[in-house]
Amino acid sequence: xxxxxxxxxxxxxxxxxxxxxxxxxxxxxxxxxxxxxxxxxxxxxxxxxxxxxxxxxxxxxxxxxxxxxxxxxxxxxxxxxxxxxxxxxxxxxxxxxxxxxxxxxxxxxxxxxxxxxxxxxxxxxxxxxxxxxxxxxxxxxxxxxxxxxxxxxxxxxxxxxxxxxxxxxxxxxxxxxxxxxxxxxxxxxxxxxxxxxxxxxxxxxxxxxxxxxxxxxxxxx
Amino acid sequence: xxxxxxxxxxxxxxxxxxxxxxxxxxxxxxxxxxxxxxxxxxxxxxxxxxxxxxxxxxxxxxxxxxxxxxxxxxxxxxxxxxxxxxxxxxxxxxxxxxxxxxxxxxxxxxxxxxxxxxxxxxxxxxxxxxxxxxxxxxxxxxxxxxxxxxxxxxxxxxxxxxxxxxxxxxxxxxxxxxxxxxxxxxxxxxxxxxxxxxxxxxxxxxxxxxxxxxxxxxxxx
DNA sequence: GGCCAATGTGAATGGTCGTTCAGGAGGCTT
DNA sequence: AAGCCTCCTGAACGACCATTCACATTGGCC
Numbered sequence: 001x002x003x004x005x006x007x008x009x010x011x012x013x014x015x016x017x018x019x020x021x022x023x024x025x026x027x028x029x030x031x032x033x034x035x036x037x038x039x040x041x042x043x044x045x046x047x048x049x050x051x052x053x054x055x056x057x058x059x060x061x062x063x064x065x066x067x068x069x070x071x072x073x074x075x076x077x078x079x080x081x082x083x084x085x086x087x088x089x090x091x092x093x094x095x096x097x098x099x100x101x102x103x104x105x106x107x108x109x110x111x112x113x114x115x116x117x118x119x120x121x122x123x124x125x126x127x128x129x130x131x132x133x134x135x136x137x138x139x140x141x142x143x144x145x146x147x148x149x150x151x152x153x154x155x156x157x158x159x160x161x162x163x164x165x166x167x168x169x170x171x172x173x174x175x176x177x178x179x180x181x182x183x184x185x186x187x188x189x190x191x192x193x194x195x196x197x198x199x200x201x202x203x204x205x206x207x208x209x210x211x212x213x214x215x216x217x218x219x220x221x
Numbered sequence: 222x223x224x225x226x227x228x229x230x231x232x233x234x235x236x237x238x239x240x241x242x243x244x245x246x247x248x249x250x251x252x253x254x255x256x257x258x259x260x261x262x263x264x265x266x267x268x269x270x271x272x273x274x275x276x277x278x279x280x281x282x283x284x285x286x287x288x289x290x291x292x293x294x295x296x297x298x299x300x301x302x303x304x305x306x307x308x309x310x311x312x313x314x315x316x317x318x319x320x321x322x323x324x325x326x327x328x329x330x331x332x333x334x335x336x337x338x339x340x341x342x343x344x345x346x347x348x349x350x351x352x353x354x355x356x357x358x359x360x361x362x363x364x365x366x367x368x369x370x371x372x373x374x375x376x377x378x379x380x381x382x383x384x385x386x387x388x389x390x391x392x393x394x395x396x397x398x399x400x401x402x403x404x405x406x407x408x409x410x411x412x413x414x415x416x417x418x419x420x421x422x423x424x425x426x427x428x429x430x431x432x433x434x435x436x437x438x439x440x441x442x
Numbered sequence: 443g444g445c446c447a448a449t450g451t452g453a454a455t456g457g458t459c460g461t462t463c464a465g466g467a468g469g470c471t472t
Numbered sequence: 473a474a475g476c477c478t479c480c481t482g483a484a485c486g487a488c489c490a491t492t493c494a495c496a497t498t499g500g501c502c
Contacts, residue, residue: 450495455492456489464484470477
């Protein structure tokens with residue numbers, strides 16, 4: 001896919017020439033768009049901005065994406081899909097004990113949102129700019145993750161190892177799952193590697209808080 | 222910026238051009254801008270959109286606000302100021318017991334974010350479009366609210382009525398406060414009055430979760 | 443050597459934007 | 473009644489937008 005092999009010497013010796021050799025232009029566009037969306041926000045980043053950052057002109061975008069909108073969806077959907085897969089794996093590997101499942105889920109979820117906080121930030125902040133058709137599968141994935149948590153909570157209650165708060169005598173596991181996810185998701189808004197806690201410590205703290213919230217009995221004494 | 226100097230009593234009775242609007246134009250502009258920002262987002266709402274919704278033309282905006290940016294700041298700052306005041310009042314009226322203070326804080330904070338969820342949504346979603354100078358006082362207010370929570374937690378630990386999670390033997394009360402605020406703030410993203418829980422029940426649930434998270438001992442038996 | 447499919451160019455299209463400003467209308471003060 | 477003050481209009485400004493399109497340029501293939 002490289003075309004500057006023979007015409008390098010006198011042509012525009014752009015700084016990113018080596019980078020474009022390394023990966024296909026569609027990857028470079030994705031990366032440039034991600035960086036700019038993260039820094040300035042989707043609606044104010046222009047197609048010209050993105051393509052100039054790759055050393056191309058605006059028209060070339062449309063050889064790789066149908067529209068600016070599809071480009072944003074592509075970026076968000078890929079991180080969202082990865083997140084969903086990681087969550088499923090974490091729970092599946094926990095051996096069926098709801099306490100271990102919840103701990104594994106929170107650990108993976110929090111560590112990912114610390115490490116890839118920019119990706120999470122873009123996915124959460126810019127999703128509103130997607131048109132209705134393209135936003136549907138992202139929302140489906142988020143509901144799926146919420147339902148993973150709800151299922152863990154329900155199993156824990158049924159087995160008697162969780163004793164979550166009740167309002168008027170009943171649980172609302174959906175609201176609890178949302179509360180849990182909200183606090184874990186939004187570490188991406190304030191966590192920085194220069195802060196007081198490492199990712200590992202964040203995972204421990206949030207796992208502990210989650211188990212307290214659901215009233216988990218001690219796992220083994 | 223303010224009204225007539227000498228005419229006071231019948232100002233409301235004989236409003237100039239009373240046919241048009243029942244309230245001063247600056248209020249109508251604020252309301253229209255708020256509604257449109259909430260629905261479509263600051264950068265895609267045009268000055269023309271806002272003013273057309275008030276029955277005015279675009280130029281008239283600049284008789285009341287210096288810029289579109291100042292208009293957004295005005296909207297966000299007013300709700301943020303109200304929130305900060307309500308939080309302070311709630312804690313001050315709790316009698317000095319950290320458990321009661323935390324409960325009162327969470328109750329007020331959650332109920333407000335359920336009832337005025339659109340205001341909260343706009344404040345949290347659109348704050349990034351403010352320029353650096355105008356964003357400073359909003360951030361100060363948010364830090365102040367976080368510090369209220371940190372202070373409650375510290376007092377609770379000192380008095381021995383809270384036993385929050387530790388990482389490597391230490392508390393991180395700032396991280397705990399952020400986790401607590403994150404989950405309470407973002408009810409505005411999903412709570413709806415048609416859902417399973419009333420505002421009252423939401424407040425109860427979140428208060429209970431908060432007290433569990435910090436390891437509060439039973440208040441009185 | 444000639445063809446093809448992929449890929450990039452840069453002008454053109456048909457708008458839109460926030461902000462400014464000269465001018466007008468009407469009521470308040472003197 | 474005259475002047476002033478507040479508020480509004482509507483045109484103008486200079487810039488920028490996403491997307492399309494006719495037209496290169498390229499590398500691989502027969």
